[in-house]
Amino acid sequence: MAEPNFSHLDGDGRIQMVDISSKEMTRRVAQASCLVVTRIDGRSLEPRSDGFNVIQAARLTGIQTAKRTAELIPLCHPLPLTSIRLDVAEHPRGFLVRSEVATDNRTGVEMEALTACSYAALSLVNSLIANEPEAHVEDVILLRKSGGKSGDWGREVDGAG
Amino acid sequence: MAEPNFSHLDGDGRIQMVDISSKEMTRRVAQASCLVVTRIDGRSLEPRSDGFNVIQAARLTGIQTAKRTAELIPLCHPLPLTSIRLDVAEHPRGFLVRSEVATDNRTGVEMEALTACSYAALSLVNSLIANEPEAHVEDVILLRKSGGKSGDWGREVDGAG
Amino acid sequence: MAEPNFSHLDGDGRIQMVDISSKEMTRRVAQASCLVVTRIDGRSLEPRSDGFNVIQAARLTGIQTAKRTAELIPLCHPLPLTSIRLDVAEHPRGFLVRSEVATDNRTGVEMEALTACSYAALSLVNSLIANEPEAHVEDVILLRKSGGKSGDWGREVDGAG
Amino acid sequence: MAEPNFSHLDGDGRIQMVDISSKEMTRRVAQASCLVVTRIDGRSLEPRSDGFNVIQAARLTGIQTAKRTAELIPLCHPLPLTSIRLDVAEHPRGFLVRSEVATDNRTGVEMEALTACSYAALSLVNSLIANEPEAHVEDVILLRKSGGKSGDWGREVDGAG
Amino acid sequence: MAEPNFSHLDGDGRIQMVDISSKEMTRRVAQASCLVVTRIDGRSLEPRSDGFNVIQAARLTGIQTAKRTAELIPLCHPLPLTSIRLDVAEHPRGFLVRSEVATDNRTGVEMEALTACSYAALSLVNSLIANEPEAHVEDVILLRKSGGKSGDWGREVDGAG
Amino acid sequence: MAEPNFSHLDGDGRIQMVDISSKEMTRRVAQASCLVVTRIDGRSLEPRSDGFNVIQAARLTGIQTAKRTAELIPLCHPLPLTSIRLDVAEHPRGFLVRSEVATDNRTGVEMEALTACSYAALSLVNSLIANEPEAHVEDVILLRKSGGKSGDWGREVDGAG
Numbered sequence: 003m004a005e006p007n008f009s010h011l012d013g014d015g016r017i018q019m020v021d022i023s024s025k026e027m028t029r030r031v032a033q034a035s036c037l038v039v040t041r042i043d044g045r046s047l048e049p050r051s052d053g054f055n056v057i058q059a060a061r062l063t064g065i066q067t068a069k070r071t072a073e074l075i076p077l078c079h080p081l082p083l084t085s086i087r088l089d090v091a092e093h094p095r096g097f098l099v100r101s102e103v104a105t106d107n108r109t110g111v112e113m114e115a116l117t118a119c120s121y122a123a124l125s126l127v128n129s130l131i132a133n134e135p136e137a138h139v140e141d142v143i144l145l146r147k148s149g150g151k152s153g154d155w156g157r158e159v160d161g162a163g
Numbered sequence: 164m165a166e167p168n169f170s171h172l173d174g175d176g177r178i179q180m181v182d183i184s185s186k187e188m189t190r191r192v193a194q195a196s197c198l199v200v201t202r203i204d205g206r207s208l209e210p211r212s213d214g215f216n217v218i219q220a221a222r223l224t225g226i227q228t229a230k231r232t233a234e235l236i237p238l239c240h241p242l243p244l245t246s247i248r249l250d251v252a253e254h255p256r257g258f259l260v261r262s263e264v265a266t267d268n269r270t271g272v273e274m275e276a277l278t279a280c281s282y283a284a285l286s287l288v289n290s291l292i293a294n295e296p297e298a299h300v301e302d303v304i305l306l307r308k309s310g311g312k313s314g315d316w317g318r319e320v321d322g323a324g
Numbered sequence: 325m326a327e328p329n330f331s332h333l334d335g336d337g338r339i340q341m342v343d344i345s346s347k348e349m350t351r352r353v354a355q356a357s358c359l360v361v362t363r364i365d366g367r368s369l370e371p372r373s374d375g376f377n378v379i380q381a382a383r384l385t386g387i388q389t390a391k392r393t394a395e396l397i398p399l400c401h402p403l404p405l406t407s408i409r410l411d412v413a414e415h416p417r418g419f420l421v422r423s424e425v426a427t428d429n430r431t432g433v434e435m436e437a438l439t440a441c442s443y444a445a446l447s448l449v450n451s452l453i454a455n456e457p458e459a460h461v462e463d464v465i466l467l468r469k470s471g472g473k474s475g476d477w478g479r480e481v482d483g484a485g
Numbered sequence: 486m487a488e489p490n491f492s493h494l495d496g497d498g499r500i501q502m503v504d505i506s507s508k509e510m511t512r513r514v515a516q517a518s519c520l521v522v523t524r525i526d527g528r529s530l531e532p533r534s535d536g537f538n539v540i541q542a543a544r545l546t547g548i549q550t551a552k553r554t555a556e557l558i559p560l561c562h563p564l565p566l567t568s569i570r571l572d573v574a575e576h577p578r579g580f581l582v583r584s585e586v587a588t589d590n591r592t593g594v595e596m597e598a599l600t601a602c603s604y605a606a607l608s609l610v611n612s613l614i615a616n617e618p619e620a621h622v623e624d625v626i627l628l629r630k631s632g633g634k635s636g637d638w639g640r641e642v643d644g645a646g
Numbered sequence: 647m648a649e650p651n652f653s654h655l656d657g658d659g660r661i662q663m664v665d666i667s668s669k670e671m672t673r674r675v676a677q678a679s680c681l682v683v684t685r686i687d688g689r690s691l692e693p694r695s696d697g698f699n700v701i702q703a704a705r706l707t708g709i710q711t712a713k714r715t716a717e718l719i720p721l722c723h724p725l726p727l728t729s730i731r732l733d734v735a736e737h738p739r740g741f742l743v744r745s746e747v748a749t750d751n752r753t754g755v756e757m758e759a760l761t762a763c764s765y766a767a768l769s770l771v772n773s774l775i776a777n778e779p780e781a782h783v784e785d786v787i788l789l790r791k792s793g794g795k796s797g798d799w800g801r802e803v804d805g806a807g
Numbered sequence: 808m809a810e811p812n813f814s815h816l817d818g819d820g821r822i823q824m825v826d827i828s829s830k831e832m833t834r835r836v837a838q839a840s841c842l843v844v845t846r847i848d849g850r851s852l853e854p855r856s857d858g859f860n861v862i863q864a865a866r867l868t869g870i871q872t873a874k875r876t877a878e879l880i881p882l883c884h885p886l887p888l889t890s891i892r893l894d895v896a897e898h899p900r901g902f903l904v905r906s907e908v909a910t911d912n913r914t915g916v917e918m919e920a921l922t923a924c925s926y927a928a929l930s931l932v933n934s935l936i937a938n939e940p941e942a943h944v945e946d947v948i949l950l951r952k953s954g955g956k957s958g959d960w961g962r963e964v965d966g967a968g
Binding site: 652653654655659660661680699700703706707711714718719720721722756757760761764765767768769771772773775776779780782783784785786787788791796799801 | 815816820821822841858860861864867868872875879880881882883917918921922925926928929930932933934935936937938940941943944945946947948949952957960962
Binding site: 333337338339375377378381384385389392396397398400434435438439443446447449451452453454455457458460461462463464466469474477479 | 491492493494498499500519538539542545546550553557558559560561595596599600603604606607608610611612614615618619621622623624625626627630635638640
């Protein structure tokens, strides 16, 4: 196991919002995904179906919440996002939610992409849970990110999310 | 597989916020949990450690976001919560987040409990992800709920979350 | 013309939030409507059409914003709403938006119903305006209200909204 | 009647927030207006009058809400506004509300200008409606916009708003 | 000096939102005040003066922010307020801000009253600080509170605020 | 005493949000401080103590609220902040809160620094007030600011805050 290394603590263990003033303004993109596990048949996703309406609501919720990430997660920087894409697709175990977020700014949008996914998923769960309390969210993961000094990163695909 | 059954759609497939006016004012409690998977050693959780500071931040974030559930999830009812508990515990794979939310009102607080967990977990991920982009959230699940006409419900424990 | 009579000013012309502490807890309902004027054919409203998706988004926006009325309009009282209905219907000049909001509380929900309509309409306009800058909102009106000491009130129907 | 053309739907009818990453950073200005119809005498607008206080409150509300447009209208981009002007003037039928909003960014501020007007108007209605439930908002219209690739646009003046 | 006694920590030093479920629903009132110290002549407060406009804005800001106390201060309970009064009066050193907040609920509104004052004062400072960076806020104090099991409490008046 | 000079009023005494469109994009920094007066022993601040947990919560609250300054104070411009530092230190009379906020933008961050301090202080008071209703905030002051046309400014140190 690794030693703890929390980037949001200064040398005295105090919580801080990292100073990004001197970082470069560049295009930053992040993708994330998660899985809504449900007994509902994924084919209810088809355009023109009722399920599609619930999914449009979930997409809208994810888009809307992504814009408020810095308000909700205390140590995130406020970043005017230039693009948010949210997709909900059929999956053998329910619905697969994927997000892509972009900005031109001094820090990355990983948390924005994860927030978009999580809230789209919670919105779906909200529509399911009265009838199916077992409905839940799995594998809220970062898929890839690009831009910034730390360079690009991509997750090894293992079919899990 | 079950037929779709979305409680937030009316007969014409239109999205609605369910009318709870005639439901009874009773005490409603819900518990939820999720897992933050990380290489960070869970023992950094110990009180008085730096990890404990990050965890206090996560607990605060979960508590704060739970109160805003109805603002963030479009079809949730606004409910003045009377109690929010957030706990983060050591787990072989990282941190186990548990929430308990209560209200005295006309509808349940399942989504509030799930939101509390999800945001506490995202706050933890936010502190980890710069160094460990693989850090992620698993198994955002409802554990149990009580109060209301539909009666009490508890999840079969399978050690997963 | 009538003499000004602003209920939110005290005797010295100072803005106040009216004290409702001694008012009765009763069921309060309000209905409002407005018209989105556009060249878009109202038949695009039909379920399963693309227009229907935009309309679902508008309904969601209206529902979501109604819950935040007291946050946005300074002198409104915070009221946990128990029901919000938003409907968008075909109209010869575009889309007719109607809302119905209810609560069990000490003051009425007129502003919540008007806010729901206005924001659903603005969300529709947002989807239209890039192509049709003339798209606009007309006749944001209260239709009726019930509950409370001042009694029920209903607008004379004149076909305008 | 025109064919529907919703800029916020992709080819599959899915709701999206349009990608503006590649658009140019330029100065964008938009003006909008609406009319608050009331029996209250417009002369109560005069500086130093009580009506003026209510109008100051409305101006403040419009300014404040304009800044939150992207939070309230799901598919709007977050834009740090550089200028917001709100004016409320005497009008034979009540109060005429006008807004002008500016930014230096990648997309226009039409919705911000319309939101500013609408909320200033709703704030006025809020101060009137207890005594005059017929008070309402008419003609929430875009007056003109400038900046961006699509060029400048101005509404034909027809005295309607 | 007293021993620390933080009501928001449980036995293990973990932050919590206190459970108020079993507390009684009663009328709770709190009053607070603070002082805005400025070189501006207090007589600019007179109704019909320009100063009065700035003060109306401050009152509105205090009222509006009081309603959002639970959103801004993490461990406050969400409470639908029934009354908010904000007053700004002439004072030899600048402006004296006083607030009174009431609710019928399970916990007190001390923080709501303090928040109302603080934000009204910050709004005033915002209008002064470009010309007078020394303008500041002093003595944000609770004046009195009533309702609830702990009984009524009132501050000894010492002319300080 | 000085003549009133309110930068947020136009020539007719109407409230406005100042147009900063033509101001230069430069680095702007502001520092502020305030004092939380309490009987609690300042040594409870020591890392690893319970008091430290309450202080971490206060720091988080200040950071989080600073990002929302423009939402809460009506005439502030929305500014994406690049750095927020919050410190709480031992003081003979209680806790001394200090903030430093930075942005690269067209206007200063004085109000953001003052908001950060005020809310961190109110969060501390919230943890104290149930046991010590006399706990309060003093001397919310701007310490220094730099950047922008008006040049740098620093407060004369008088030991007051």
